[in-house]
Amino acid sequence: MKESAISFLQLAATGHAEQAFSQYCAPGFCHHNPFFNSDGKSLMAAMQQNAVAHPDKIFEVQRALQDGELVAVHSRIRFLDASQVMAVVHLFRFYEGKIIELWDVGQAVPDQSPNELGMF
Numbered sequence: 001m002k003e004s005a006i007s008f009l010q011l012a013a014t015g016h017a018e019q020a021f022s023q024y025c026a027p028g029f030c031h032h033n034p035f036f037n038s039d040g041k042s043l044m045a046a047m048q049q050n051a052v053a054h055p056d057k058i059f060e061v062q063r064a065l066q067d068g069e070l071v072a073v074h075s076r077i078r079f080l081d082a083s084q085v086m087a088v089v090h091l092f093r094f095y096e097g098k099i100i101e102l103w104d105v106g107q108a109v110p111d112q113s114p115n116e117l118g119m120f
Helices: 004-013 019-023 038-053
Strands: 025-032 057-065 070-079 084-095 098-106
Touching: 004 038, 004 057, 004 070, 004 084, 004 098, 019 025, 019 038, 019 084, 025 038
Parallel strands: 025 098
Antiparallel strands: 057 070, 070 084, 084 098
8 A cells, every 4th residue: 555655646746646546546535635625636636737837846755654544655845946845744544455535744844954854
């Protein structure tokens, strides 16, 4: 399931959200991103729009964890056109091998930080 979650995110980040949803999501998929309606079609459209708006974005998985039907993926996203870096965690719930539910949280990486370990 970790591999499916990572592949889903990589496809969506590179402009292949429709393929990601059709290949990896279960019927009845829902998500908890507060900026979009909770259905899969709304999130898929938003992911596709993001890929068009940021075609040079770099998506880098830092680590992935699995606990039963739950998978967490910690990633770094670099927006080259905006010189911005984000730390993002996606939490997936799987049902019968497919993604049925998704949560995501993101935070901008500051240019300077007193924490010498950084966010990754």
